[in-house]
Amino acid sequence: MNSNKIKTFDAIVIGSGQAGTPLVFKLASQGQKVAFIEKEHFGGTCLNVGCTPTKTYVASARRMWDAQHGEELGIEIPAGAKANLQKIKARKDALIKKSVDGIAQGVEKNENIIFFKGKARFDGKKIVAVNNELLTADEIYINVGGSSFIPNGYEDIPYLTNQSILELEELPEHLVVIGGSYIGLEFGQMFARLGSKVTIIEQGNSIIGREDDETSQTIQQIMEEEGVDFRLGAECVAATKNENGGISARINCSKDGVIEIKGSHLLLAVGRRPNTTNLQLEKTGVKTSDRGFIEVNDYLETNVKGIYALGDCNGKGSFTHTAYNDYEIIAENKFEEKNRKVSDRLITYGLYVDPPLGRVGITKKEALQKGLDVLIGHRPFSRIARAKEKGETKGYMSVVVDAKTKKILGATVLGVGGDEIISGIINIMNADKSYEVIRDSVQPHPTVSELIPTMLESLTRV
Incomplete structure (x- = not known):
């Protein structure tokens, strides 16, 4: 590649x-010439x-659950409901395509965006x-995301990841999940509801170990009642390929x-893990952590002026909403003279x-570990x-x-509507107001949600 042919962008x-x-x-939109890779x-x-594909599957799995629990509410639903994974996948693919096509059309129509497809x-x-071209700019923004971590010893095993499992068109007869955290639990429950036998293997003595014990135990109990089998305290997990194309997982469980x-x-x-391995960051002087995350300051800038890291690859959050907030921090500080951090x-x-x-x-467990002087509120959904x-x-x-x-x-908030109800508490926290504000509010x-003020009426000291 000839250095004289380097293309310059803003x-x-x-x-x-x-x-x-x-x-x-x-x-x-601000008139900058941007290279988009x-x-x-x-x-x-x-x-x-x-988020998009998995939540479409969660919705389909919920329909199966509804079909099997009508009797409890006095609705007699004839037996025979069946999940059609091909149709579920097709619905998912159509939703994704519409959004992806929308982005592609927006890029194509924008004269200030030059797109490069490649690594x-x-x-x-x-x-x-990228490909056979060299690009340069005063400002470079890295948003390379993350991907599934594959432990050693699985190279010759026909394994699935959160990505490849979404391409299946036939339900697994028996899905074995290694990992009892967020991704494993979501896929485990949805495929169990769709009709697969599911076993979840977790190295720790509880699932989702970062949560309070009550959260872990409640979710495990809910899923066990739906037929999911858990194997906890599983050390020395190893898998082999069976002659019939299936797999065998050999584990040493503390219990069994x-x-x-x-x-x-x-x-x-x-x-x-962050997708930073092949970026050749050593040629920039940009510092990374021992886990491969790009180190950034409060304004998402690396140790090299003008190079920023956003989203999963910076270790400051592993969620869509934190990635989008990274964008907001960059955009508003740059163009609106704000001081977001x-x-x-x-x-x-x-x-x-x-x-x-x-x-x-923070959780109750974290508060206790830090020795904080806290009050705890608690109410069951029952x-x-x-x-x-x-x-x-x-x-x-x-x-x-x-x-x-x-x-x-x-x-x-673990219960029906919990993912939406939590926003009421988030708003009070963002407003930096006393819990008494929501305690004294009148809820419909x-x-x-009306359980929140009730919960806050009787706090106890830990």
């Missing part, structure tokens, strides 16, 4: 995830293999190589000893099992009229309040 954006895509259009498909993880790598401090589990399909859901945002997320989990801030009327009383909500400032430090009846 900005280069590597990756089209939930930070990179809106940033490209924002930069272009994407190796696979527009929209990144969320749109193509994350980007750095060839110098601010020189990016050495056992062998045979399945038709294996899903690896043991975590994700990464450290200003609250960590919030959902787990889309059914009933769903909504989370914000105490709220609307949940009883819906016939969905499993779960609970809890809140952690600073005893001195009366500010909410964190909350958990009958709603699940």
Whole structure:
């Protein structure tokens, strides 16, 4: 490649995830000439293999659950409901295509955006190589996302990831999931509801270990009642390929000893890693952590002036909403002279099992570990009229309040509507107001949200 043929832009954006895509259009709208690089498909993880496709599957799985639980509400639904994975997949593909096509059309029509399809790598401090071309710009934004972590020993095993499992057109007879965290639980429950036998293997002594014990135990109990089998405390997990094309997982469980589990399909859901390995960041001087995350400051800038990292690859959040907030921080600070910071945002997320989990801030377990002086509120969903009327009383909500400032430090809502209800608490936290504001509010009846003020009326000190 001839250095004399380096193409110069105002900005280069590597990756089209939930930070990179809106940033490209924002930069272009301000008259900047932008090089936009994407190796696979527009929209990144969320749109193509994350939130959008999995939530379409969750919705289909919920329809199956409804079909099998009519009797409880006096609805006699004839037996025989069957999941058609080909149709479920087709619906998912159509939703994704519409969004991806929309981005592609927007890029194509914009004269300030030059698109390059290929893998980007750095060839110098601010020189990016893609295909057979060299690009440079004063400002470079890295939004390369993350991908499934594949442990050693699975190279010759026919495993699935969160991406490849979405391409199946026939239901697994027996899906074995290695990893009892967020991704493994969502896929485990949805495929169990669609008709697969499901076994979840987790190395820890509880699923989703970062959550409070009550959350982990409640979700496990809900899923076990739906037929999901859990194997916890599983050390020395190893898998082999069977002659019939299936797999066998051999584990040493603290509870059951050495056992062998045979399945038709294996899903690896043991975590994700940033896609930074092949960027050749060493040629830029950009620092990364020992796990490969690009280190950034409060304004998402790396140690090299003019090079920024957004989204999953910076280790500041692994969610669509944190990636989009990264975009907002960059765009508003650059064009609106604001002073937005990464450290200003609250960590919030959902787990889309059914009933769903909504989370914000710290857990009770974290508060105790830090030795904080806190007040705890707690109410089971079985105490709220609307949940009883819906016939969905499993779960609970809890809140952690600073005893001195009366500010909410964190909350958990595990139950029907929990992923939406949590926003009421998030708003109070973002407003930096006392928990008394929502405690003294009047909520409409009958709603699940009216349990929040009730919960806050009787806080107890830990």
